[in-house]
Amino acid sequence: MKPNSTELTILKLLWQSQPRTGKGIHDALSKRFGWGYSSTRKTLERMSAKGLLSEGMQGNKKIYSAKLEKMPTLALLAQDFAKQIMELDSPLPVAMFADSKIMSSEELAELELLLSSPSNKDNHKGEAN
Structure with missing residues (x-):
């Protein structure tokens, strides 16, 4: 969810x-x-x-x-935006988030992994069921 x-x-x-x-x-x-x-x-x-x-x-x-983890949840929302709004099939570039006030450089690196990971597209760790 x-x-x-x-x-x-x-x-x-x-x-x-x-x-x-x-x-x-x-x-x-x-x-x-x-x-x-x-x-x-x-x-x-x-x-x-x-x-x-x-x-x-x-x-x-x-x-x-x-209960939801921060980075998997943000990755899910970013992927949803890319697919549903922008109609993109490829991951969003993490550079878009470089100036974010809510993410550290370590979290940006984690987000990059989550956005580029094929398994994250089907298994949303940040999604509550």
Whole structure:
């Protein structure tokens, strides 16, 4: 399952630092989405039910972590964009992502491997089932 744009925003936040409390996630994203806390909580519950997040407890607070791995998920989304939007059969050049603010040079190297790997086209490690 590919995350939608809202889910991807939450995953990107968690990939930066996890686990996070529901309130911590809400505080970081409330201005962007204009949501009340109940909307954030419902989205987190829905993402957990879909297998995108894991839930735990820290004291009396519910905490969330990403279940999807960052680089396989981003590779899947990049491949999907290349195929569905651009109608390309070949992998996207990793140079496109060189100035990304969310990837380190090590992650860029991992992305290059994932995008060029024929097995990744059929076996999406970052995809939750």
